[in-house]
Amino acid sequence: MTGGGLFVSFEGIDGSGKSTQARLLADHMRELGNDVILTREPGGSPGAEEIRALVLQGDPDRWSAETELLLFTAARRDHLERTIRPALEAGKVVICDRFADSTRMYQGLSRGDLRAKVDRLHDLMIGLEPHLTLLIDMDPGAALTRAKARATPEERFEDFGLSLQERMRQGFLDLAREFAARFVVIDGNRAVDTVAADVRAAVSARLAVAVS
Template sequence: MFISLEGIDGSGKSTQARLLAEALRGAGHDVVLTREPGGAPGAEEIRRLLVEGDPDRWSAETEILLFTAARRDHLERTIRPNLAAGKIVITDRFADSTRVYQGATRGDLRGLVDGIHALAIGMEPDLTLILDMDPEAALARGLARRSGEDRFEDFGLPFQKALRDGFHALADQFPGRCRLIDAGRAPEAIAADVLAAVQAALP
């Protein structure tokens, strides 16, 4: 099973992905936890180009190409081999992030994103969990981390609000695989809902 966690910056995706992996391993499943951009050596090198530096470093079109290049490496070297081996793969972000970040909020580029995705990637997660929370609170949390990977947070609050709207639209478009999870609560409560959604979808 291939599971993605999505949401705006600072919504707790990395924490919830880790807690989900731990819970599923505790239940006896073989789990691979990965992330985007990254998840494979080449993709991690591209990650630094995308998440560090000035917000205006790249155009949205260039970002789409860079994210897709990283995603293709991730797909070839991590996702497909582990799914073929019968493992559960959990990724912190996948193609939905590109649909929202570049396709919906940085110009009317959704058609470009979907076209390149169809040609270069050609797969979707079995289940996508969208962690939904107040953009102002999420942005404060994301910036407080001081991770050095703040390029998208540096676009500011209006950008984060547009991202949230984009993820809501995505959940409406793909109700078969997307679940909205209230991420404005204690991590343990969020984790319980995340695990319940996954358990309901497991074959």
């Protein structure tokens, strides 16, 4: 582990509950005495938050998939330099709501066959994977309903509709099989507390850290 730190990411389709689960895990680990950084992508640093507004707001066709890939990678690089890497080197726990796997899906799969370019850019500019990735798997229709109910300005990807959600769900499940050593798939179609208990169990089992 980088500098003794621990890096956990949450992934899933829009509305799957991953942001809630990331927050609950961070709160729980802080209660146990861990020094925790809870962050998100796109975002997590001042520069990356500015890019977040560009990619998550506006018309669905505002950017091509190729342009999105460059914007997301730029945001991730700033996030890595200013937030993630310093925290890991200081021995902290970093819990991130989305990381590179979302780019592998949303830009690499959903809007063109760009996966190879996503991976090349990641290797060149980022070069870091989480120690553990928790995929909160949820029915796409229910997740989209939940996501749209939030009524925030950041609904550009939700506006692509149910077909994107369905492709992304299957894509994430495929990705979990591809990177089985670091992925754990958790059923998100249940009560929040039940999902949170499974999240804590997965962290404890995979990373040999006390979270309960």
